[in-house]
Amino acid sequence: MSAAEVLGRYRERIVAEIAGLDASMVALRQVRESSSDDDEHDPEGPTLSSEWSRIQGLLAAARQQLTETDAALSRVADGRYGLCLDCGLPIAPGRLEARPTAAYCVTCATRHAR
Ligand SMILES: [Zn+2]
Known part of the structure; x- marks a missing residue:
């Protein structure tokens, strides 16, 4: 398998991961909004916040990987990979x-x- 193929598959996986994480963020936001009435007494509150930061951390890492993958792909195109x-x-x-x-x-x- 060529470097471009390896990177292409790698990129597809990251894009899918980002899509999944984005969907989790949307779902989480909906849960948050629907339960915002009694935030103070909501036992799920802290759990949701930590889940939120966990997903944000994963998203940031995945976006970083995507940037690195695109840079690597452009090096393949340049012949500098x-x-x-x-x-x-x-x-x-x-x-x-x-x-x-x-x-x-x-x-x-x-x-x-x-
Ligand atoms: Zn060196």
């Missing part, structure tokens, strides 16, 4: 397998993390 954005050396195949959107080699990624 698999090359580190910093040092230009090839990124280890194992790393790309584990993380198809990787933009930096292990050395540079470690340096960035510091």
